[in-house]
Amino acid sequence: xxxxxxxxxxxxxxxxxxxxxxxxxxxxxxxxxxxxxxxxxxxxxxxxxxxxxxxxxxxxxxxxxxxxxxxxxxxxxxxxxxxxxxxxxxxxxxxxxxxxxxxxxxxxxxxxxxxxxxxxxxxxxxxxxxxxxxxxxxxxxxxxxxxxxxxxxxxxxxxxxxxxxxxxxxxxxxxxxxxxxxxxxxxxxxxxxxxxxxxxxxxxxxxxxxxxxxxxxxxxxxxxxxxxxxxxxxxxxxx
Amino acid sequence: xxxxxxxxxxxxxxxxxxxxxxxxxxxxxxxxxxxxxxxxxxxxxxxxxxxxxxxxxxxxxxxxxxxxxxxxxxxxxxxxxxxxxxxxxxxxxxxxxxxxxxxxxxxxxxxxxxxxxxxxxxxxxxxxxxxxxxxxxxxxxxxxxxxxxxxxxxxxxxxxxxxxxxxxxxxxxxxxxxxxxxxxxxxxxxxxxxxxxxxxxxxxxxxxxxxxxxxxxxxxxxxxxxxxxxxxxxxxxxxxxxxxxxxxxxxxxxxxxxxxxxxxxxxxxxxxxxxxxxxxxxxxxxxxxxxxxxxxxxxxxxxxxxxxxxxxxxxxxxxxxxxxxxxxxxxxxxxxxxxxxxxxxxxxxxxxxxxxxxxxxxxxxxxxxxxxxxxxxxxxxxxxxxxxxxxxxxxxxxxxxxxxxxxxxxxxxxxxxxxxxxxxxxxxxxxxxxxxxxxxxxxxx
Numbered sequence: 287x288x289x290x291x292x293x294x295x296x297x298x299x300x301x302x303x304x305x306x307x308x309x310x311x312x313x314x315x316x317x318x319x320x321x322x323x324x325x326x327x328x329x330x331x332x333x334x335x336x337x338x339x340x341x342x343x344x345x346x347x348x349x350x351x352x353x354x355x356x357x358x359x360x361x362x363x364x365x366x367x368x369x370x371x372x373x374x375x376x377x378x379x380x381x382x383x384x385x386x387x388x389x390x391x392x393x394x395x396x397x398x399x400x401x402x403x404x405x406x407x408x409x410x411x412x413x414x415x416x417x418x419x420x421x422x423x424x425x426x427x428x429x430x431x432x433x434x435x436x437x438x439x440x441x442x443x444x445x446x447x448x449x450x451x452x453x454x455x456x457x458x459x460x461x462x463x464x465x466x467x468x469x470x471x472x473x474x475x476x477x478x479x480x481x482x483x484x485x486x487x488x489x490x491x492x493x494x495x496x497x498x499x500x501x502x503x504x505x506x507x508x509x510x511x512x513x514x515x516x517x518x519x520x521x522x523x524x525x
Numbered sequence: 526x527x528x529x530x531x532x533x534x535x536x537x538x539x540x541x542x543x544x545x546x547x548x549x550x551x552x553x554x555x556x557x558x559x560x561x562x563x564x565x566x567x568x569x570x571x572x573x574x575x576x577x578x579x580x581x582x583x584x585x586x587x588x589x590x591x592x593x594x595x596x597x598x599x600x601x602x603x604x605x606x607x608x609x610x611x612x613x614x615x616x617x618x619x620x621x622x623x624x625x626x627x628x629x630x631x632x633x634x635x636x637x638x639x640x641x642x643x644x645x646x647x648x649x650x651x652x653x654x655x656x657x658x659x660x661x662x663x664x665x666x667x668x669x670x671x672x673x674x675x676x677x678x679x680x681x682x683x684x685x686x687x688x689x690x691x692x693x694x695x696x697x698x699x700x701x702x703x704x705x706x707x708x709x710x711x712x713x714x715x716x717x718x719x720x721x722x723x724x725x726x727x728x729x730x731x732x733x734x735x736x737x738x739x740x741x742x743x744x745x746x747x748x749x750x751x752x753x754x755x756x757x758x759x760x761x762x763x764x765x766x767x768x769x770x771x772x773x774x775x776x777x778x779x780x781x782x783x784x785x786x787x788x789x790x791x792x793x794x795x796x797x798x799x800x801x802x803x804x805x806x807x808x809x810x811x812x813x814x815x816x817x818x819x820x821x822x823x824x825x826x827x828x829x830x831x832x833x834x835x836x837x838x839x840x841x842x843x844x845x846x847x848x849x850x851x852x853x854x855x856x857x858x859x860x861x862x863x864x865x866x867x868x869x870x871x872x873x874x875x876x877x878x879x880x881x882x883x884x885x886x887x888x889x890x891x892x893x894x895x896x897x898x899x900x901x902x903x904x905x906x907x908x909x910x911x912x913x914x915x916x917x918x919x920x921x922x923x924x925x926x927x928x929x930x931x932x933x934x935x936x937x938x939x940x941x942x943x944x945x946x947x948x949x950x951x952x953x954x955x956x957x958x959x960x961x962x963x964x965x966x967x968x969x970x
Contacts, residue, residue: 297730305884441669
């Protein structure tokens with residue numbers, strides 16, 4: 287049995303991100319591994335010791351602020367969870383919650399400060415020649431974890447600085463900030479990327495990597511399935 | 526003097542543009558604004574300046590309002606061609622103005638793009654603004670619903686009377702601290718009201734105290750009847766509420782008056798109720814509204830129905846990147862009588878931009894297609910495998926799913942491997958190909 291927590295499921299869920307949980311359940315169940323998914327959000331009690339994998343998705347600027355206020359009560363629990371090598375998967379702007387600070391349009395807010403990186407919103411005052419306050423577009427990335435490329439989409443309003451251990455390297459478009467090609471963040475079993483949406487649906491090889499590793503920690507056997515997701519992935523890259 | 530010259534230039538440019546075969550609905554306005562930035566401020570506008578905006582339903586609403594007002598002897602100028610940006614609106618106003626700078630009409634009626642309100646309302650102040658809904662819609666352009674909410678909220682002038690669909694908490698939020706008049710509308714619970722099965726609801730929390738909103742019922746997505754558990758914010762009883770909603774038989778009741786809907790889509794109940802509320806707000810009597818709404822000849826957006834190999838083939842507009850509109854079309858198909866084959870798929874997410882974000886297909890409740898009347902689902906287009914995967918995740922019987930990678934196989938596949946009436950919902954480029962296939966089949970007979 288693998289226990290999964292979808293944290294802020296009703297708040298940080300833009301861009302079809304419920305599909306990441308579905309991809310985890312679908313692939314584990316095909317391997318006859320039982321999965322339990324709990325949905326938790328603002329003000330609810332959470333016992334992190336129960337979980338093997340925690341997922342948080344992306345949200346609008348109001349939602350991320352609401353989540354930031356709420357998640358601080360878990361700081362100690364989260365540090366313990368991460369240090370025990372448990373899995374934390376973050377897509378979109380969820381990663382900014384775990385950094386040291388967030389410079390929004392109006393002020394600077396403290397992050398969870400579990401990791402050292404920090405975030406700046408893209409504002410016209412800071413980036414005088416920016417035509418927009420958002421970054422939007424398809425992305426292609428590489429990683430040392432698997433040989434296949436990562437594909438995805440970004441739609442965000444911030445840059446992340448001072449990441450020393452990035453998860454991916456962008457080969458096309460958006461990285462953590464314009465001065466680097468590194469994207470996302472990784473530490474132990476924390477996998478954070480600014481790519482939004484159904485990351486684990488669109489990148490079946492990356493999903494296999496994560497679930498193989500996760501299953502091993504539970505002494506369960508995971509065998510990648512050859513399914514439609516891989517055909518969709520190949521067709522997308524072929525175009 | 527200069528004003529007169531600019532008006533003349535705008536009219537002439539638009540006429541020339543039309544004569545040379547161009548659309549011509551924005552170019553004159555573009556040049557006029559270049560030459561005289563504040564020209565619109567110098568035009569004497571009519572008593573009613575009405576805007577209609579929202580993520581979906583604004584074209585249908587504007588068209589129906591035009592009918593209600595003109596059939597009641599009001600002279601209405603409106604952007605029928607749908608140029609809803611600042612240059613389109615400038616063209617519209619200047620084309621219909623005398624050279625002395627008077628807009629010659631009783632009403633200026635505008636369908637407006639949410640992102641352009643801030644530019645348009647800087648120049649002209651609307652007396653009334655109707656907001657239909659705020660949903661996930663073209664995220665590469667609109668980011669997310671809160672961004673759309675803010676774009677509208679920040680643009681509304683203090684004195685504008687706003688007409689709000691309060692079933693949508695994001696629209697209802699417009700009234701917080703609004704200084705002008707507020708009229709509300711909504712629709713009662715009906716056969717189409719379901720809670721979506723996916724965890725992707727927007728606006729789940731109270732905008733005042735951040736408590737989780739409690740719902741009495743959902744119509745679709747985050748739209749329904751809700752209240753804050755601490756009583757800070759709620760849908761309440763709308764000023765105009767459609768009751769006895771019978772979508773399949775195209776009937777609703779507002780203020781005890783029975784109204785015939787123009788089609789059996791849920792969204793028609795919304796735009797009819799919205800137009801009713803707006804019409805009453807500007808002083809049109811019930812009987813004068815009803816005579817137009819119940820006129821058999823007023824039909825909006827006719828459906829395209831063809832014959833294909835002695836089967837009915839109906840083409841629906843695919844609202845890519847708007848999960849709730851897309852879902853309503855699926856609901857419509859499911860509610861039709863008889864066995865069905867559905868053709869889905871797309872080459873591009875949008876016709877407005879080249880970025881293909883396919884996240885939105887995971888925000889649509891395709892699970893509802895698990896229905897015994899749906900015999901086959903045919904998947905086409907560049908993203909056919911993504912669509913097939915989505916259907917597999919929706920646990921649709923694999924025997925019903927047919928993948929057609931090559932469009933030249935579509936005709937034979939549908940003829941030989943599927944049954945029932947055909948419903949297709951595809952992107953614009955695939956729609957052109959489908960029409961050719963239908964035409965080719967009919968020419969062979």
